[in-house]
Amino acid sequence: MSTTATATRLLDPARWEDRIWTGEWVPAAGGTHECHSPSTGQPLTTIGFASPDQVDIAAEGAAAAQRDWAGRTYEERAAVLRRAGDLWLAHIDEVTQWLRAESGSAADKARFEVRTAAQECYEAAALASMPYGEVLRSTQPRLSLSRRLPVGVVAVIAPFNAPVVLSIRAVAPALALGNAVLLKPDSRTVVSGGVTLAAIFKEAGLPPGVLQVLPGPGATTGERLITTPRTRVIAFTGSTSAGRRVGELAAHHLKRAHLELGGNNALIVLDDADLDRAPGVGATGSFTHQGQICMATGRHLVHESVADEYVARLTELAEALVVGDPAGEDPVQLGPVIDGGQRDGIHAIVTDSVREGAALCTGGSYERLFYRPTVLDHVTRDHRAFREEIFGPVAPVIRFTTLDEAVELARDSAYGLSLGVLTRDVMRGLQLADRIPSGNVHINDQTVNDEAPVPFGGVGDSGTGSRHGGHLANIEAFTETQWTTLRGELPRYPF
Structure with missing residues (x-):
């Protein structure tokens, strides 16, 4: 070099x-x-x-x-x-x-x-x-x-x-x-x-x-x-x-x-979330460093009343992201995943989930080690994209109807590292988070957060x-x- x-x-x-x-x-x-x-x-x-x-x-x-x-x-x-x-x-x-x-x-x-x-x-x-x-x-x-x-x-x-x-x-x-x-x-x-x-x-x-x-x-x-x-x-x-x-x-x-x-972290988007900003928050959580972060947003739990708009905007953001060599002359937002084994594991989860019934909104493809930012909609608990830590630039969207359902979905994981809740009512968000085991909780922010003075760690398999x-x-x-x-x-x- x-x-x-x-x-x-x-x-x-x-x-x-x-x-x-x-x-x-x-x-x-x-x-x-x-x-x-x-x-x-x-x-x-x-x-x-x-x-x-x-x-x-x-x-x-x-x-x-x-x-x-x-x-x-x-x-x-x-x-x-x-x-x-x-x-x-x-x-x-x-x-x-x-x-x-x-x-x-x-x-x-x-x-x-x-x-x-x-x-x-x-x-x-x-x-x-x-x-x-x-x-x-x-x-x-x-x-x-x-x-x-x-x-x-x-x-x-x-x-x-x-x-x-x-x-x-x-x-x-x-x-x-x-x-x-x-x-x-x-x-x-x-x-x-x-x-x-x-x-x-x-x-x-x-x-x-x-x-x-x-x-x-x-x-x-x-x-x-x-x-x-x-x-x-x-x-x-x-x-x-x-x-x-x-x-x-x-x-x-x-x-x-x-x-x-590891982590399979949930970002809960409530029905009153600011939809001008929420998709950008979610994209940051899932796509930063190609999703290769233990705190990455692995599951977007979105209220059904705002899900269509959230997915459309998230897809638009994903398609606009520039993928390329970070050490090159041109500025890029996403680089490569670390190696072929990592890439193949990501792709297997995406293709299996689509075969199982998830909707591929964008991405799902790669060139060498450059995996395109991917949005999956209508993901369910039966899909690999819900169950497993992907560790790649993939945003699975799961729709919910009630707060109890959101809590049940968020808790349905062996991991407990980071949780985000997007809502205009911060106390409502905190009350919701109190029902979900997690080492880190961020109301009105995505799941990738860490600072030097702050104790960091997770519960369960995290x-x-x-x-x-x-x-x-x-x-x-x-x-x-x-x-x-x-x-x-x-x-x-x-x-």
Whole structure:
């Protein structure tokens, strides 16, 4: 991949090709992998894979480095995080270009990721100085208190779809709280989701070994990150099926696993919704980043009295969206899906649903990895487009008559990540949302919403609850509680 050479260039493929980051770039013992642009199919770079033995060595090195890092003052740790935040912004153009080329991100989505990464670092810097315990009452003459201490080594396993954000949101708070981190980015987005973090934190002054980046093929490296003795907490973002395996393996090894998994999120459009804006809200929820977002709007539940107009306008918006190479010269709104397997899975759900009786209003076709924004109407519970997480640019519309029916439809899913309700009566919308289990609720907005200071997570098959974001959630996720008592003199015991 070509980038404009400047004196402040952060990412140089010559540094990392065929290597992994352990505090320095070292030869990869697990083989190499050629990364390709999903837009053009052309090679971008070659990255190294860590072998299982290298994971064990990295974990030992991280544990040794963590002891010194945890012993630093909170001001020192906060300063590193603040510098990292500044560096994300200083190199936003360079990192954005990699996101566009490597992950198929449109320019606006890519820049949003980098700006969010900076904010995550700033929030983590503030986390370093938060109170880390409380004084407890005791029936005995002693000082009794609880302290939150670093867990030690945290393993972070991140996916391809938002590779910067879904790495940094766990890496930054874990580091701020005095932990070391072993990061496994998705093998398709190693530069965006791994190399950039290594480069940013090296430049920010993080001591060697405190953050290590260990890509690997399939599940092998991820499983070793869980089973290697030094890791104590696993922060995983990915599919529900993979998350179950992570949770099972972590439980067997008596480790905490924070799981942020899939979603099949509902956007409920009530009969009083603003139809000049509601279709744009729904299109954003379903089509942003080609629908490859766990929070994407997977089901549009629309009141029958406004459904015809909503579908017509949604279809018009979908047909007007520009699909193409985000790294090219022309501005585009949707890029490619990540690979052929993802594309074929999307297309199978669309074609099966149409065969089952759904109406194809627009889309349902693709060229290479570019899938056209698709609107399906008259979708029912029996259709795959209702039942499954599509993870593609597809907007299934399900019509309802009563509020009770809308609640029943929204609840008819194993997932519970994000929910949107569009209505002019916000209290009515909130009362409706109160009847639907969901980790996140947005009245008069679409389902794709996330901010650095906010606890984020889902219920049911969407994961183990709010584990990322917000000071309390991050402290809970990346520290252990220690009870400590202090006496002025030794007590007298009866023996």
